[in-house]
């Protein structure tokens with residue numbers, strides 16, 4: 800799917816508001832589509848509301864970010880969004896039946912479903928150490944899934 804296609808989320812000054820429920824980008828007189836996406840930057844607690852203006856083929860402008868991190872974050876969100884994935888994995892003979900895990904870095908959003916399927920198949924045996932690698936180099940991305948807490952053996 801073309802990441803530049805999608806519903807119009809917000810309008811900016813100088814642009815007439817578009818109908819919210821059509822899911823179609825507006826078009827200039829030239830026929831080029833205009834799409835303005837609203838993104839909340841999560842790189843720091845400031846949470847800047849960033850408006851990314853897109854045409855059919857490229858990002859035209861990025862506004863609302865207080866620093867360059869927000870610009871980079873917005874570009875990634877538009878072109879190839881990524882997320883840190885947190886989940887749990889089953890543990891045999893542990894004090895608790897599950898241990899929390901997360902990815903060492905954000906992974907592409909389109910890999911999240913596949914990763915969750917892989918995690919569901921895993922059954923570890925206690926003890927599990929914090930930061931222990933549970934899955935290495937997932938999907939060849941150079942990113943690991945690691946335990947975010949230890950899992951101790953059931954005493955006795």
Ligand code: SF4
Pocket residue numbers: 840841842843844845846847863864865866867868869870
């Ligand atoms: S744009 Fe910069 S200041 Fe604003 S939320 Fe992102 S990182 Fe923080």
